[in-house]
Amino acid sequence: MLKIDITHPNRAALAAVAGEVDLYSSPQLRSALLKLAAGKPPAIVVDLAGVTYLDSSGLATLIEALQESAKYAGKFVLSGLRPEVRSVFELSRLDKVFEIYDSSEDALIHLSQ
């Protein structure tokens, strides 16, 4: 299953995810992200640097979390996409929908400005 580490740097919520996000593991990610969104943090950063595979169920999970954050005007951004994961976003044109940063550090710096 996935390894999901949650921290709260500077009032943002940072979820560092590692493993393969597929039909089997995406419910675990969904549960973690919706729980974070329920706390209405001003920003959620999902760092995918440790994610080596992500399919359409993973995308669906991220879209759902993005939409939940939007309900309370929270920011929801991604970081650390490996090439094989970025290509899935590009194929679905979701690279134009999500804010994507090279690293969680970059994301947090941008969100603090």
Place this chain on the structure above:
Amino acid sequence: MAVDGFTIEIPSEAKYAKVVRGAVSYACELGGFPAETGQAVTLAVDEAVTNIIRHAYRGEPGHAIRVTCRITPRRLEILLQDRGRKADPGTMKPRDLDQVRPGGLGLHFIKSIMDVVDYQSGDTGNQLLLAKNLPGSREPDAQD
């Protein structure tokens, strides 16, 4: 190059999709695909397996999904077979990507990535043939 390949069978449970991904990834390596193409083909097949689990077998565990990988002189063929519910052709259209919503992307990936997507259904069950032309190959002949 001789025709060769293998067949694996998994139960209809999401935790076993990774077994198919590993096998297909290796088949792509044997076929000489660049890593990016192998990753894309693996994604397409994984989406097809997911569709069988969720739709053909309605999420019920314990049913068989057979995956045969065959490398011909011109292409890599992946045949997925199940004995679940027949797919409704009306639901087999990729959705509009301008709609941002969860769900519905699997079919888009399959049709975008693979060179051949051929679904057949009959008395012996459902068959989905996915194929990707090998690097540098011409269009396959009818005999392939």
